[in-house]
Amino acid sequence: MxxxxxxxxxxxxxxxxxxxxxxxxxxxxxxxxxxxxxxxxxxxxxxxxxxxxxxxxxxxxxxxxxxxxxxxxxxxxxxxxxxxxxIPFERVKSYRRQAKITKAGRSGKAGAFALLLERHPQLEALIVDELREHHVVVRQGSKGQLIIGGLSSLQQRFRQACLDLGLTERDYPLVQAEQGVRSLAAAVKSIATRTFEEAARAALAQKRSGGVRPNAEGLPLVATMPYDAVEFDGHRVDVRLRVVFERVAGVEESFEIERVWLLTILDICSRAVLGYHIVLESEYSRFDVLKTVERALVPWDVPALTIPGLRYAPGAGMPSERFPELGYAVWDWFRFDNARANLAEDTLRVLTEIVGCGAHAGPAYRPNQRPHIERFFGTLASVLSHRLPGTTGTGADDPRRRIAEMTASSAAVVCLDELMELTAVSIANYNATAHESLAGRSPLEILGYYLGEKRMALRWLAEPMRRHLCLLQHEHEGHIRGSIARGVRPYIQFFGANYTSRSLATRADLIGQPVRLYFDAEDVRALRVFDATGRELFVVEAQGSWRYTAHTLRMRKEIRKLVRERKLRIRRDDDPVRCYLEHLRQSAGKRRRAASKAENARRTVESAMPIPKAPPGPAEKANLAPDKAPETEQEPDAGMLTGAVRGKRLVIGTGQVFSR
Incomplete structure (x- = not known):
């Protein structure tokens, strides 16, 4: 052969x-x-x-x-x-034109436009950019055909691009009577429909459902055991709310506030809600996300109920309360969406370094990637918010919203405290309700089965981190200020307030040195200071009027913003937090957002300790026994004066601190 x-x-x-x-x-x-x-x-x-x-x-x-x-x-x-x-007569590769175009006309132009785009990639890039910027939109007609919007303007820009590339009126496509508009339309359709994602983006689709789940490296597609993976998301409760302010003794006023956020962490395998947090702000922040993580880890305290007839179902509760061994139990994967608060550096650091889990942000605009938490929110809305007076329903056209507006004597008749109690009971009862997907068992029964029969292995949070989990992530870089020449003792400036202590006021060697500050976002009156190498230095407290009333970091930023905009006037000896509360009370009757901020600030002040408490340091420093407080400063000698450091008004400027 x-x-x-x-x-x-x-x-x-x-x-x-x-x-x-x-x-x-x-x-x-x-x-x-x-x-x-x-x-x-x-x-x-x-x-x-x-x-x-x-x-x-x-x-x-x-x-x-x-x-x-x-x-x-x-x-x-x-x-x-x-x-x-x-297959007979089947082509295995697309046609590629080789011959040159010698004359005008419709005939003999097969493959000419594709050859034009191949020789001049700038023209194809122009089409891609126009689609990306939505100057050209590809829509689907009633019979499934593709309809292009903005083709005329694209053709003008395409013609100018051809002239810029050196093509003349005797070259294709400018030599054609219609200058290749049909071939341009076909190219736009071909480029826009290369993938479904590109086609949906070109059609201005608001959401994209279905699709194949992304197989992230190391991420289990199915949670086979409890605490393998959890889902986190925020849901705005579909109820109009009111709060009650006491102007003077015995005189109360009611104001409507914005809808609140419900942040929830749900276990995928058992469908159990591990923890939740209600946020009164218009948008939740990274601090709220980490507060929800803390609520899911610490054992649940059963809220007291004040509504007559409201009670928990038999066996209802939260996993950490029903099963003590699940207190401070941590998960392996944490799934969430691409909200800015979720992707914040502090959030990811706490999840990966302190909780010790993997953080997985699913693709944008795909809520189906977290189906269990979305289904829970739908269930909670059907059993709670959509059954309350003043419900907003699922949208402006929801009949339940119109009925609530016509029948209710007030637009918002549900009190915030009442909603918190109803939410606690609804979530606790949800954990004790049988699920079809769990073969007729409740989430708590599934957890009990895995703990008792399967004896699943659990991973717990380290003992030193348990008490102050939500405080460990708040870190800020700063410098120690002061001046030996002007006689200004060392101090630290943190978001418009000066901080100092007896130990810092005597350390002239630290002036100008960089430090790391750890703070509690719920009460920023005290900071714990570490040097650049990670060694703990001391605890400093806010000076002046900022030290009187507890306030969050968000409240301080809002106060400073109002002062800059000249919407809030604070005299030298006034308490800025009290002035801020009074400003919000005056605006509560005009704007719901102001009422929400006033209620949030009031709860912060009432729940805070009278004396500021120093936050703990990083996790590496929390290696003491749980019942032993860390020693941050040496015990003073008998001859030294004790007590709070108070600033005096001096002619040498701010920052000078003396001991009385």
Whole structure:
């Protein structure tokens, strides 16, 4: 046999993995040709001699290798052509024009536009940019056809781009009567529909459902055990609320506030809600996300109920309260969306370094990637918010919203404290309710089964971190200020307030040194200070009027903003927090956001300790026993004066501190 057609002893593909063809749909003549070609290629893959293949199938031995190579070429779907390449008259690669265009007219222009884009990539980039900027929109008609919006303006820009590239009126497509508008429209449709994501973006789709789940490296697609993976999300409760302020003794006023946020962490395997947090602000922040994490870790304290007739169902509760061994139990994966608060550096650091779990942010605009938490919010809305007076329903056109507005004597008749009690009972009862997806068991029963029968292995939070989990993540870089020449003792400035202590006021060597500050976002009256190498230095407290009343970091930022905008006037000896509260009370009747901020500030002040408490340091410093407080400063000598450091008004400027 001629060596040219001798079978080469090389590795050949396995045809069992190739795409196949539904050959019964072909015509009789096509079936005969296809079956012969398929048999020939299969025999060639089994290394049968070419002459034997020709004798058995009738396919010439010179064509067997050609058919085999056609099967190995790539298809547009990313796979090999496989047996699809053996269909008679089937093209395995797109047409590419070689001839030049010699005259104008409609005929003889096949492949001309594709050749134009290939020679000038700038033109294709122009089409892509126009689609990305939504200057050109591709919509789907009633019969499924694609309709292009903005094609006329695109054609003008395309024509100018051709002229900028050096093309003349005698070159394609400018030589055409319509200057290639049909080919341009076809190119726009082809580029816009390369993938579903690009097509939905070009059509200005608000959301994209379905699709294949992303197989993130190391992320289990299915949680097989409790605490394997949890889902986190925020939901705005569909109820209009009111709060009650006491102006003077015995005189109360009611104001409507904005809808509140409900942040929830749900275990995927058992469907149990591990913890939740209600936020009164218009948007939740990274501090609220970490507060929810803390609520899911610490054992749950059963809230007292004041509404007559409201009670917990038998066996209802939270996992950390029903099963003491689940207190401070941590999970392996934390799934959330792409909200800015979720992707904040502090949030990711706490999840990965302190909790010790993997953080997985799913694709944007795909709530179906977190189906369990979304389904829980739907269930909670149906059993709670949509049944309350003043419900907003699912939208402006929801009949329940219209009925509530027509029948309610007030637009907002549910009190915030009442909603908190109702939410606590609803979530606790949800954990004790049988689920269809759990074979008729409740989430708490599933947890009890895995703890008792399966004896699943748990991972707990380290003992030193348990008491102050939510405080460990708040870190800020600063410098110690002061001046020896002007007689200004060392101090630290933190968001508009000066901080100092007896220890800092005597350390002239620290002036100008960088420090790391750890603070409690719920009460920023005290800071714990560490040097650049991580060694703890001391605890400093706010000076002046900022030290009187507890306040959050968000409240201080809001106060400073109002002062800059001249909407709030604070005299030298006034308490800025009290002035801020009074300002919000005066605005509560005009704006719901002001009422929400006033209620949030009031709760912060009432729940804070009278004396500021220093936050703990980083996790590496929390290595003491839980019942032993860390010593931050040396005990003073008997001759030293004790007590709070108070600043005096001096002519040398601010920052000077003396001991009385």
């Amino acid at each position: 001629n060596s040219r057609y001798r079978t080469v002893a090389t590795e050949r593909a396995d045809p069992s993995t190739w795409p196949t063809v539904a050959w019964p749909v072909l015509s009789t003549a096509q079936q005969t040709v296809f079956r012969a070609r398929e048999d020939a290629v299969r025999r060639y893959c089994r290394r049968e001699p070419l002459r034997a293949i020709q004798a058995a199938t009738g396919v010439t031995f010179s064509s067997v290798r050609r058919f085999y190579n056609r099967c190995l070429q790539m298809h547009a779907d990313g796979r090999v052509q496989g047996f699809r390449a053996l």
